[in-house]
Amino acid sequence: MQLSRIELADLHAPKAIARAIFAQFGTVDAPVPVSKIARALDIVDINAQEFDGFEGMLLTDAVRSSGSILANTRYGSRRARFTIAHELGHFLMERHLLSGANGFTCKARDMRETRADKRHFRQEAEANDFAINLLAPFSLFDPLLSQNPDLRDAQRLRDHLNVSLEATVRRMIDRRQERLAAVWSKNGQVRYSVKSGGFPWITCKPGQRLPQFSLASKIVANGIKGFSGVTETNPLAWLNRSDIELFEQTRVANNGHAVTLLLADLADSDDEEDGLQELGMPEFR
Numbered sequence: 001m002q003l004s005r006i007e008l009a010d011l012h013a014p015k016a017i018a019r020a021i022f023a024q025f026g027t028v029d030a031p032v033p034v035s036k037i038a039r040a041l042d043i044v045d046i047n048a049q050e051f052d053g054f055e056g057m058l059l060t061d062a063v064r065s066s067g068s069i070l071a072n073t074r075y076g077s078r079r080a081r082f083t084i085a086h087e088l089g090h091f092l093m094e095r096h097l098l099s100g101a102n103g104f105t106c107k108a109r110d111m112r113e114t115r116a117d118k119r120h121f122r123q124e125a126e127a128n129d130f131a132i133n134l135l136a137p138f139s140l141f142d143p144l145l146s147q148n149p150d151l152r153d154a155q156r157l158r159d160h161l162n163v164s165l166e167a168t169v170r171r172m173i174d175r176r177q178e179r180l181a182a183v184w185s186k187n188g189q190v191r192y193s194v195k196s197g198g199f200p201w202i203t204c205k206p207g208q209r210l211p212q213f214s215l216a217s218k219i220v221a222n223g224i225k226g227f228s229g230v231t232e233t234n235p236l237a238w239l240n241r242s243d244i245e246l247f248e249q250t251r252v253a254n255n256g257h258a259v260t261l262l263l264a265d266l267a268d269s270d271d272e273e274d275g276l277q278e279l280g281m282p283e284f285r
């Protein structure tokens with residue numbers, strides 16, 4: 001594989017760099033060959049094995065003469081692929097300041113960082129943005145989405161793209177128009193949540209039990225692996241407002257891990273009502 005780093009040199013936006021890499025390819029099939037891409041862009045060594053204390057590491061210098069990537073496989077090869085893409089992101093975004101004398105050391109938490117208010121957070125968020133755009137480009141991701149939001153799509157995309165379910169759930173929330181959120185839990189305890197813009201505030205916090213009146217808490221307590229249906233739920237279980245139609249779906253996996261998708265239907269919100277009235281359409285909801 002031949003790729004030119006020079007053609008990427010003037011680009012700084014994560015999405016634009018990923019797009020420019022694909023432009024050099026012609027066409028790309030799933031799963032995206034992330035290690036080959038990294039090697040074609042001056043990563044001289046990729047060491048994927050079980051490590052302690054970090055998720056990924058990029059050994060390099062300020063001017064990125066060359067780079068070596070270490071990726072932790074403790075949580076599976078799919079996550080390691082994301083980690084390789086994330087470290088490649090730090091390598092290609094030369095404005096990213098090294099986090100140590102020999103390069104970058106990234107923790108599991110960094111791999112889902114989305115905040116942009118401090119330099120470290122912003123660098124991690126940009127590396128993640130690059131990674132997901134490299135591993136799950138729109139052209140390979142969007143065609144596999146169903147008409148309605150469904151966690152089964154995320155699982156299908158996980159297998160298609162060979163990335164983690166966490167990554168495809170986050171990508172699904174990002175790519176769909178609906179107001180969505182996902183809550184990850186282990187043994188009924190919330191790990192973390194993400195939501196799309198416009199989704200209301202979620203009241204449960206990391207470390208707390210899944211809300212008592214949620215369907216998720218019952219499904220997780222049952223412990224039967226697989227997907228629940230997408231079912232209307234009491235909005236007050238998850239939110240501090242009751243004027244929203246809320247739906248939830250849970251997927252229970254091994255070892256007490258679960259993810260719950262929340263879909264908020266804000267169809268009666270003021271702006272949409274105004275829109276309908278302006279168009280002179282009858283209100284039918």
Ligand SMILES: [Zn+2]
Nearest residue numbers: 106110124127
């Ligand atoms: Zn990082």
